[in-house]
Amino acid sequence: MLRVQDEHCRTPEAQPLTEEEISMMVLKPRSGYDLEEERLTLNFQTMLTFMEMLTSLITAAGVIVLCPLVKGLVPCSFLNNLFSIYEEYFCTPKITLFFRTDCGLSDNQMYDVASTYLRAKIVDSSKCLNVGKTVRQERPTFDIVPGAEVIDSFQGIKGLKWKLHAEKGFDGRECRRYFTLSFDKKLKEVVLESYLAEVISRSKAIQEAERVLKLYSRDFVYGTPGREWSSIVLEHPTTFEKLAMDPEQKRMLKVDLDKFISRKEWYKKVGKAWKRGYLLYGPPGTGKSSLIAAMANYLKFDVYDLDLTSIRSDSALRRIFLSTSNRSIMVIEDIDCAKLEDRDKEEASDQLILKKPKFTLSGLLNFIDGVWSSCGEERIIVFTTNHKEKLEKLDPALLRPGRMDVHVHMSYLTMDGFKQLVSNYLGINGDHQLLEVIEALLKNKQVTPAEIAEELLKSEDPNIALRGVVEFLEQK
Numbered sequence: 001m002l003r004v005q006d007e008h009c010r011t012p013e014a015q016p017l018t019e020e021e022i023s024m025m026v027l028k029p030r031s032g033y034d035l036e037e038e039r040l041t042l043n044f045q046t047m048l049t050f051m052e053m054l055t056s057l058i059t060a061a062g063v064i065v066l067c068p069l070v071k072g073l074v075p076c077s078f079l080n081n082l083f084s085i086y087e088e089y090f091c092t093p094k095i096t097l098f099f100r101t102d103c104g105l106s107d108n109q110m111y112d113v114a115s116t117y118l119r120a121k122i123v124d125s126s127k128c129l130n131v132g133k134t135v136r137q138e139r140p141t142f143d144i145v146p147g148a149e150v151i152d153s154f155q156g157i158k159g160l161k162w163k164l165h166a167e168k169g170f171d172g173r174e175c176r177r178y179f180t181l182s183f184d185k186k187l188k189e190v191v192l193e194s195y196l197a198e199v200i201s202r203s204k205a206i207q208e209a210e211r212v213l214k215l216y217s218r219d220f221v222y223g224t225p226g227r228e229w230s231s232i233v234l235e236h237p238t239t240f241e242k243l244a245m246d247p248e249q250k251r252m253l254k255v256d257l258d259k260f261i262s263r264k265e266w267y268k269k270v271g272k273a274w275k276r277g278y279l280l281y282g283p284p285g286t287g288k289s290s291l292i293a294a295m296a297n298y299l300k301f302d303v304y305d306l307d308l309t310s311i312r313s314d315s316a317l318r319r320i321f322l323s324t325s326n327r328s329i330m331v332i333e334d335i336d337c338a339k340l341e342d343r344d345k346e347e348a349s350d351q352l353i354l355k356k357p358k359f360t361l362s363g364l365l366n367f368i369d370g371v372w373s374s375c376g377e378e379r380i381i382v383f384t385t386n387h388k389e390k391l392e393k394l395d396p397a398l399l400r401p402g403r404m405d406v407h408v409h410m411s412y413l414t415m416d417g418f419k420q421l422v423s424n425y426l427g428i429n430g431d432h433q434l435l436e437v438i439e440a441l442l443k444n445k446q447v448t449p450a451e452i453a454e455e456l457l458k459s460e461d462p463n464i465a466l467r468g469v470v471e472f473l474e475q476k
């Protein structure tokens with residue numbers, strides 16, 4: 001007989017687990033939606049009897065499969081499950097590790113580690129692969145498909161069996177994925193102490209080698225249990241070199257970022273969260289989003305785009321921040337338009353972060369400091385606004401020293417910025433008779449880089465494009 005002992009519902013007569021039983025513990029998800037961890041212990045003395053029963057059952061199942069008359073009546077998936085349960089738990093004493101997408105409040109990094117590690121293995125060992133390619137990628141990438149297995153080896157040890165599972169909800173739709181790694185009980189020490197370390201380090205090396213920046217947003221995560229963010233590859237072409245901005249301002253920003261990156265020990269010494277806050281302000285179309293892309297490209301940091309108005313509770317905000325990775329930029333755009341004070345009217349709940357007295361932006365920063373000081377490193381947070389003066393009214397404390405570390409004014413286009421745009425769009429480096437005319441016009445006009453970029457896009461012929469700019473400035 002199989003004795004199943006659940007940590008949460010042990011029978012009154014159950015004895016404390018022996019060391020042998022503890023070492024046999026595996027984590028196993030329950031069926032259906034409920035993935036709560038369940039400890040399953042197998043008792044050797046009772047296992048044989050059960051195996052006999054199971055063998056008979058499987059033999060019967062085999063007969064059913066072979067019988068063409070009834071074959072169609074038995075769902076294939078049922079038999080597959082039966083076989084894999086048999087093989088997984090009863091052929092040899094096994095340990096199975098589960099790598100699920102979530103890990104308490106945050107995403108489980110080990111799921112991503114496993115996914116990256118296995119991607120490098122599957123081309124040789126899998127029969128089914130997902131193939132993908134974005135416009136900018138030269139080569140396709142391959143990914144493991146649900147149900148596929150990868151048998152790995154390590155230091156002469158064979159039979160480390162990985163499998164990707166896709167779990168379906170009651171409506172038949174896939175609701176979450178997880179990997180399992182099954183191995184002989186004898187290998188427990190080597191797997192937990194050496195193999196997993198090797199998997200982590202290989203996956204890190206692969207990620208570094210094929211590093212693509214990602215843009216995370218929360219637009220598509222609703223209905224995806226276990227994930228707070230969805231991502232796409234960030235392929236923004238803007239770099240500091242391409243930005244139409246005061247050259248000295250650009251230089252200082254790069255120095256500031258370099259200094260931030262190199263000061264890990266300093267942040268530790270003074271007991272501050274290793275984060276830096278930037279406030280980018282200026283009229284629409286002056287390049288605030290472009291600057292964020294330039295910062296991400298410069299640092300090779302992922303970007304998280306957070307819409308604050310969609311967050312209902314303190315705990316949701318904490319979960320969302322905890323689900324972001326290190327070496328990333330959190331962007332909160334148009335902070336003055338967030339209408340944060342209105343949210344407390346929508347619902348009366350103790351959880352709401354925006355109850356009166358009003359939620360303040362500096363309060364949010366305190367909150368973020370708290371979350372990140374406990375678990376985040378190399379984090380940048382960027383607020384943008386078109387109206388700094390509105391922000392002063394909304395939350396004056398935000399602009400006090402020590403709140404946002406760097407304030408960057410994105411101004412209307414200057415001649416330096418214009419030369420940069422002309423170089424980007426027309427390949428001209430300060431050498432055209434219309435440049436002087438344009439310089440004189442720019443001194444008295446307020447135009448944004450976005451407006452001029454639009455004009456420059458109209459023709460690849462420098463004479464036509466620059467004449468268009470002159471006309472545009474004269475009419476402005």
Ligand SMILES: Nc1ncnc2c1ncn2[C@@H]1O[C@H](COP(=O)(O)OP(=O)(O)OP(=O)(O)O)[C@@H](O)[C@H]1O
Nearest residue numbers: 243244245283284285286287288289290449450453
């Ligand atoms: N400083 C700049 N340097 C180079 N290109 C720029 C700059 N500013 C704007 N542009 C061009 O204009 C487009 C829009 O600019 P961007 O979205 O970065 O401005 P923004 O200040 O973030 O605007 P908004 O406040 O409306 O979001 C960019 O895609 C880019 O082509």
